[in-house]
Amino acid sequence: MAGTTNTPGPAPASNKRHRRPPWRRGEAILGYVYILPATVILGLFHFWPMFYAVYISLHRWRVVKQGYVGLENYEWVLSSPKFWNALKVTIYYVIGTVPIQLTLAMILAYILFQDVKGREAFRTIYFLPYITSTIASGAVFAWMFNPNAGPINQFLEAIGLPPQRWLLEPQGVLTLIGEYWGISWLRGGPSLALVTIMIFVIWFWVGYDATIFLAGLGSIPYELYEAAKIDGANRWQLFRYITLPLLSPTTFFLTLVAVIGSFKAFNHIFIMTDAAAGTVGGPLDTTTTVTILFFKNFYETPTYGKAAAIAFVLFIIILIFSLIQNWIGSKHVFYME
């Protein structure tokens, strides 16, 4: 009988029955007419493809559909070393870009929020990378990191460090550092090629994140700082006990967007590896993230069934990460009001 006790009693329902419906007929029809164009486009290019993608993933499908194979494509994905390598690269990529990018952005935003001169000019400059096309700026970065005549290697040589092969270097950064300092146990890590891409990605996102942090800082009531100052709080305490907790909704939002964005990253990796070495996801697949692997199975060799399965697995992974983040967020994010 638990069901009956939980449902609302019959009295409000019968009241409702006598009430006039909240819509008028003409308005209801007009409402449908107004959402029709958007619904057609979204239905065809956002709803339908979700189901279509699952359908494709259950078939052997090269350029044209061949036969139903059940979960074979998913078995291939989950047993393929290529997929697990791509997942490892993706996780390196997420860990290597998100925390650094958000920390740098928060520092810059916090400084800009102090009473500094030229705040608008700084903000405008920091935002520049975000608005330029990834393809153009990616090509520029690929050439800055060119091993032969690029300015980055020239700079390293000028300060007495060995020049690097950057985007052409498949060896792990820890291996490179270990060999340079003669530490034999230090091996592995993301390839230097992947780290080079991360540098580009961090450069690209910091200004965007800082702009949003700045808006978040602006929404913290000034009286709180005043009150804390009267109580004798120092600069660090103000930051630690007022700014950081009250900024946490913004931080949470940016982390979520950055993590999801990094899992789906494509353009940055594509153009950097394509422009530098001519092989997308190279050298030796050390920059092949899950999205790049999807692209290879779709565009380079048309195995659509496998590609759809990869995309679907990626979707599930992103979904799980978002749920975990939401769960952490619900415990640690501080909302005012």
Place this chain on the structure above:
Amino acid sequence: MISITLPLGQRTLHLRISAVRLLLYVILTIGAFIAMFPFIWMILTSFKSYGEVAAGRFFPRELRWHNYVEAWNAAPFARYFANSIFIALATITGDLITGILAAYAFARMEWPGRDVIFFAFLATLMVPGELTVLPNFLTIRRLGWYNTYEAQIIPFTASVFHIFLLRQFFMGIPRDYWDAALLDGCTHFRFLWSIVVPLSRAAITTVALLSFIGSWNAFLWPLIVTSSEKMRPIQVGLRSFVVEEATQTQLLMAAATMVIMPIIIFYLFTQKQFTEGIATTGLKG
């Protein structure tokens, strides 16, 4: 406190700033330098000769404007730009029409199933583009739109995110306005175009900007659905130029400058709207 005394002609300039403040400005300046360095290097390199690039000279000996002429003629850049502009304008127009109508229906009209449909719209925000790219490619092929403008425009003429932004803004317009307009026998359509749209100029501009940036910078999709130079937008054109002219760095940088500069100039003009738009969308999301 640090005191700096600068002799400036007859007079001296006394600057007194705290060490902390000095440090803050140093950090900000280093940040600004890093943000701008790639652009500075790009522009400098675009003026160099092949020999200067190979020798790793930082500054060009002279400004070789001819590099721009050469780059412009080496690939059909005029066509690429025209394609991108046309695609962007068509996308913005479609996106605004579908977006304003749908946002208004969600914000100001009463009709059965409204909240369910709105929720279904929002649910598609969860679906990553990677999942839809392949089926959409097959759909485009079946529609006969492979290697056409339609393929690059139509799928982007509606955006749930933009509908959501506009709806939020429309809901902030006082209900009294509508009640008053209704008394005067105003139709929804007239109310929308003569009251709601003019009042929402800020939100509509933000959506138009977001739509423009998305369209102008689009890469993966146009790469997949185009096969001929005639249909390529600027980003895909630039990429094929990068691959084909791999050794001619100075020409590549001239081409990159040509692609980047219009958007930077556009940004500097619309800067305020832009950053405010980004900041609000960020916080509302």
